[in-house]
Every structure is written in structure tokens, then in C-alpha cells.
Amino acid sequence: DSGVTQTPKHLITATGQRVTLRCSPRSGDLSVYWYQQSLDQGLQFLIQYYNGEERAKGNILERFSAQQFPDLHSELNLSSLELGDSALYFCASSAGTSGGGETQYFGPGTRLLVL
Amino acid sequence: AQKITQTQPGMFVQEKEAVTLDCTYDTSDQSYGLFWYKQPSSGEMIFLIYQGSYDEQNATEGRYSLNFQKARKSANLVISASQLGDSAMYFCAMREDFGFGNEKLTFGTGTRLTIIP
Numbered sequence: 001d002s003g004v005t006q007t008p009k010h011l012i013t014a015t016g017q018r019v020t021l022r023c024s025p026r027s028g029d030l031s032v033y034w035y036q037q038s039l040d041q042g043l044q045f046l047i048q049y050y051n052g053e054e055r056a057k058g059n060i061l062e063r064f065s066a067q068q069f070p071d072l073h074s075e076l077n078l079s080s081l082e083l084g085d086s087a088l089y090f091c092a093s094s095a096g097t098s099g100g101g102e103t104q105y106f107g108p109g110t111r112l113l114v115l
Numbered sequence: 116a117q118k119i120t121q122t123q124p125g126m127f128v129q130e131k132e133a134v135t136l137d138c139t140y141d142t143s144d145q146s147y148g149l150f151w152y153k154q155p156s157s158g159e160m161i162f163l164i165y166q167g168s169y170d171e172q173n174a175t176e177g178r179y180s181l182n183f184q185k186a187r188k189s190a191n192l193v194i195s196a197s198q199l200g201d202s203a204m205y206f207c208a209m210r211e212d213f214g215f216g217n218e219k220l221t222f223g224t225g226t227r228l229t230i231i232p
Contacts, residue, residue, distance in 0.1 A: 002162070033219065043206065043222035055217040090160060096216055103150070104220060106160035 003027065004107035006091050012113045018079040021110045023091030025072055031055075031096030032074040033104055034066055038087040049074055050096050081114045088112075117142045117211050119223035127229050128197050135182070136192040136226045138207030144168075148210040149190040150220065151181065155203040163205075166190060194228075202230045 003026035013019055025032050034046040045058035049068035060066075063081075068074040078085060088111050092104040118141040128134045140149065151163040166174045166181045174181040182191040194201055204227050208220040 002159075031216065035220075042224055043208075045219040045221070048217065048219060050216055055215075056213055056219050058219060088158060092160075092220075103162055103165055105162055106152070108159045111158070 002105040002107065004091060004093050004105055006089075006107035006110050008110060009108065010111050010113075012115065013081060014115055015081055015083060017081050017114075018077065019081065019112065021076040021078070021089055021091075021112075023074045023076070023093075023107055025074070025091075025093030026105055029093035029095055029105075030072065031094045031102075031104075032068055032072070033092040033094075034060075034074070034076050035090040035092065035106075036087045037090060037109075038084075043090075046076070078112070083114050086112055086114045117144075117147075117209050117221045119207050119209050119221055121207055121223035121226050123226045124224075125227045125229070127231055129231050130199060131196055133193060133195045134197050134201075134228065136194075136205050136207075136228065138190045138192065138223060140188050140190060140207075140209050142188075142209065142211075144212070146212065149181070149183070150208040150210070151179070151190075151192045152206045152208060153201075153203045154206065154225070160206075164192065197230050199230050199232060202228060204228075 005024045030051045046060045048056040066076045088109045092106045094102040120139045147168045149166045153161045164176045180193045204225045206225045207223045212218045
């Protein structure tokens with residue numbers, strides 16, 4: 001158990017809908033990262049938050065947005081869902097310092113299926 | 116941009132044998148970090164081992180060791196005395212550092228390891 005929690009574990013929804021994925025980082029970790037794992041694109045970095053602020057950004061679609069709240073939990077919002085958004089979405093956390101460089105520990109993932 | 120290459124899509128290894136999973140990387144950065152993660156069939160990503168670019172000694176964690184050859188830009192994972200529970204996907208990853216703690220991981224395509232009893 002990495003100490004990172006994600007809910008829900010599974011999500012089935014229809015095209016055009018909107019969903020919210022939730023992540024709680026390990027106790028004391030300030031940085032949260034979101035990754036998408038799909039069959040065709042592999043593991044792709046989406047976005048990083050540090051202590052509530054957006055930091056590094058990957059090829060995150062405009063239909064996707066994220067935020068990190070004062071209690072450090074994070075949410076990833078996916079809207080206008082398409083079939084191709086079906087994937088395993090991971091949240092990871094690290095201690096987060098100005099120098100960076102800590103190990104990222106991953107949550108169990110949320111498996112999203114868009115029908 | 117950084118790139119991670121894992122050339123072995125799948126490997127079959129007899130139980131109790133040692134196994135080496137290959138990973139090569141490409142970066143122009145002087146400071147970087149290399150990671151290996153394990154993904155069992157249940158789906159979670161489990162951190163195994165880390166090697167910093169300035170670390171002179173190869174990293175070891177129990178049965179896992181990282182064979183780091185900086186000049187060849189390779190970071191192979193060695194698992195000694197393999198066990199049935201080692202059957203999983205293994206991903207090599209590199210940390211890309213944008214400064215001030217802004218960073219991301221770039222992953223390879225993975226190697227599926229199957230341990231044969």
C-alpha cells in the first residue's frame with residue numbers, strides 16, 4: 001500500500017458525460033501528479049499540482065481539468081467524454097520540495113470506461 | 116524531449132533464475148533520475164528502485180538492483196532469484212525536471228515478465 005488513495009476504483013459512463021476522479025496523497029506529500037494509461041498511448045503525464053498550485057503540465061486535453069484543495073487532495077475532472085478517454089487514471093504523490101527529485105508513489109488508479 | 120526505450124515486450128523466465136530487463140534512455144540533461152515500477156495484473160503501480168544520475172554506485176533494493184551505465188545511457192533492472200509473484204509488467208521511467216520542483220515522469224512501453232514454475 002503506497003498510502004495514496006483514489007476513488008472510485010471503477011467508473012462506467014456514457015459519451016458526452018462528465019466525471020470527477022478523486023485522489024488523496026500520502027500524508028505530508030505536497031505534490032500530486034495525474035497520469036493516464038491507455039492501450040494506444042501508454043502511460044502519459046497529465047498535470048502536476050504543488051500545494052494547491054498548478055505546476056508542470058503535459059498533453060492534457062482542454063476537456064480535462066484538475067485542482068488541488070487546501071487539504072491537499074486533488075480532483076481530476078473529465079468532461080464531454082469520448083470513447084478514447086477510456087483508460088486507467090493514476091494519481092501519484094511526492095514530498096515536493098523546491099528542488100524536487102523525490103520518488104512519486106502511485107495510487108491504485110481509477111479505471112474509466114466510456115460507452 | 117526525454118525518451119525511454121524498453122525493447123523487450125515480453126520475457127519468460129524460469130523460477131529462481133535471475134532476469135535482466137533492459138532500459139535505455141535519451142536526455143540532454145545532466146541531472147536526472149531513473150525509476151523502475153512494477154504493475155501486477157491488479158493494475159497498481161509499485162515503486163521498485165531509483166537511480167540518480169550522479170550516484171556512483173548502482174542502486175539496490177533487496178532482490179532488485181539497477182545496472183546503471185551512464186555512458187551507454189542504460190538503466191537495466193536485475194531481479195535475482197525470481198519468484199512467481201514477480202510476474203507483472205515492468206516500467207522504466209525518467210524524471211524530467213523543469214526546475215523549482217516542477218517535474219514529470221516519462222515512461223517506457225514496459226516489459227511483461229512471466230515467471231515459469
